[in-house]
Amino acid sequence: MLGEVAALLAAFFWALASILYGRFSHHFSALQLNLIKGAIASSLMLITLPLLPDVNFDLSKQHMFILLLSGVIGIAIGDSAYFASLKRIGVNKTLLLESIAPPLSGILAVVLLGSLLSWQSWLGVVITTFAVALVVMQPETDKQAVNITGIGFGLLASVCQASGVVISHYALVAGDIEPLLGALIRLLAGVGVIFLMLVVLKRKELVGIANGFAKLASREFALLLLAIIVGTFLTLWLQQVALKHANPAVAQTLIATSPIFILFFAIAKGQIPTIKTLSGTVLAIAGISLFFIFR
Template sequence: MSYIGEISSLLAACVWAIATLIYGQFSHQLSSLQLNLIKGLLSIGLMLIAVLMLQDAPVEFQTNHIYILMFSGVLGIAVGDTAYFASLRRIGPQKTLLLESLAPPITGIIAMLFLQKHLLLTQWLGVFLTIVGVTWVVTKSSTTSDTSTEMTPLLTNTTSSLTRLDYKGISFGLLASFCQATGVVLSHYALAETNISGLWGAIIRLTAGTFAVCIILMITNHKQLKIISALSKLTAKSLKLLFIAIFIGTFLALWLQQIALKFAHPATAQTLIATSPIFVLLLLFMQGKKVSSSALVGTLLSFLGIIFIFY
């Protein structure tokens, strides 16, 4: 049995974990829409270069599948990613990733209701265990070493974050999860029914989503379209970090996500992609940092869930 979709999902989770932490550094230097526009434009260019290098010629497919991919891009990227960045800006990566863990069950319900895509009972158990494990890691974990590391904000609870609730930030996070889930199901339908490659699927979705972001900026605040001016305010180091985040977090992650959605059940793919906090924890461990026992419990639960999903 081939596990191309599931493996692609885990790889996407790994690269997205790194990118999320880097993006968090720019949440107060660039607006959510600006960040979404910049990553979209640069990633489209990278994907077109990849198409030429891989000689991935577009295949013939029905126009309605293109429209579905475009709509999923507008919903998942223009609306969903902008809401995600807005949530990241207001409540930080920890709570944003926690709210993102709601996307897999929403994806499963939507796929079951509208596409008649059903998971086995053991797979639903895997989805449940994985989400519980990720939620446990995000809410309970903390590092016991150097708190200056860029990765600790994801795993560290502060008194202020526990006592203050930003309802607008939470609403953005919930909106991002719903848009992400709906976009994933639409994308799965279009990709699974055609010979469209994961790379072309990513290009179509990203182009439609980025174009929608441009329209939103033209209507709401056209001054934010001056992205060159916004980027010029960043240091050389910040620009390099931003490029790295876009390369791995949008170019690679979106490409891997589309491959996952083409070959795996959308709820399974979304669940495995949602394991990104676990990969952050593993990165910390590989750096020699000590993590709490509760973090290990959450990690073991997630791995147990992944085993059930693959079973």
């Protein structure tokens, strides 16, 4: 139950962060934004980790390598692709493409780890994934050209996230690793690879980070910091808790319900949802309930 609850909390925080990060997609490139949020969030983790009781820092080389690999795949590549997709096709379409990650996580968990789901859990994965897709598949209000690049980045992000969570799940469970420590190792791996990519390939972007911050008003900087705290520091920590205590397919499915929370934020702003959106929300809640009943 702990893993499922942590996954839902991660979905809530990621929904809030996605809205906030969307405000900065034109201030920073995808790699710049990924490096900024990774550097700040890892600093917060380094401060928090010593405050936790009974943290075992003695990791095997194998589990350390697996977590580092997971960070490179899921954070360095996956998150950069996510931000690139967010910038090109927006939050809704990016989250729609992200909805393929849960069933893919289930398939990878079976193939790589032999981790089987009950039929109720598989039904929950299918229903919830379909419901999330129904919520984010809004009709176009204008006839814009299809952005193939944005779609490609969204698909890449989904594949990397699915691969990253399955690999991370194995290391956390097999090595009995503290979730925050696992999150920190993954994040440091991602930040390191992104930094090297900017130094080698796009040095001007690395220098341009300071210019991007200079253009931010104090209120915008506070919002960016809030997005990093809830969207990277807390979300990644909760994601690791979910991955340690739940099947990766179940965890990824629940984390992918962030569009449902985005809908609630929209309603709070006075936006009236469509019948299709409300139907998808009810269906998603029904799918989520399958992970908590028949236990």
